């Protein structure tokens with residue numbers, strides 16, 4: 001079967017049934033949890049300090065539950081109402097917003113101590129959305145520019161995603177850089193077709209004291 | 215689940231709406247109070263990020279008058295507990311947030327604000 005992002009826009013693809021299937025699939029749960037912990041590691045927040053985080057494409061709250069467990073206060077945005085419904089049922093603690101990240105954010109400058117995103121931004125690479133007209137580069141630029149502004153200086157955004165080609169990584173990275181981000185790409189298990197995971201590690205300012213962990 | 219902590223960070227993001235677009239004004243709201251864990255360190259660290267006047271006004275609109283008009287010099291427990299309640303325990307479940315500049319209505323349903331823009335509003 002082809003990738004979900006090639007079949008329909010996320011708010012259509014993740015209808016009530018897909019949203020529940022996705023959330024209740026224990027293999028997906030485990031992968032999402034692993035990637036969330038890895039994203040938090042790469043986020044490199046100062047230890048034992050409370051932080052206010054943005055979960056981009058929070059979906060049904062699989063990553064949000066981990067943010068709750070880790071003691072973070074967070075805001076989650078997602079474009080699929082059915083996913084947010086499931087998140088409500090699961091009683092996650094974060095504030096949830098129905099939002100298309102390709103339209104950008106309205107958060108005031110310096111609102112967040114960091115941002116994570118698990119398996120989401122590949123959706124921005126597809127022109128077909130139910131809110132049409134904007135091309136992927138335009139939507140990506142709007143997303144990264146408003147995200148950069150919403151983050152504190154210094155801080156990081158760690159965005160795990162599924163690119164289909166190196167060209168896609170190149171496109172996304174160059175637009176993020178134009179929006180003001182530093183940083184780069186971390187690839188876990190680069191030689192495994194199944195386990196390979198791409199994390200875009202974006203820095204605002206210095207991104208914090210340390211360099212990208214290996 | 216819109217809490218005032220998030221409302222205080224939120225400006226209108228419609229195309230061309232770049233001034234007088236904060237704070238969004240609540241309309242016809244239904245609220246729920248839900249207890250949250252008190253974390254004084256978090257609150258102290260967060261104070262610098264808040265627009266205090268906007269927070270006091272928003273809290274009043276939701277019927278809470280416990281916050282002083284200025285941030286006090288001494289952040290004692292009484293103050294921090296009021297701040298905790300206002301920021302993290304008052305949930306706006308229904309209603310709307312309206313941009314004071316372009317009048318865009320961000321409807322809130324089941325605790326979730328709809329931030330989607332119409333095509334002509336996308337920047």
Ligand SMILES: [Zn+2]
Pocket residue numbers: 226227228231235313314315316317318
């Ligand atoms: Zn506006």
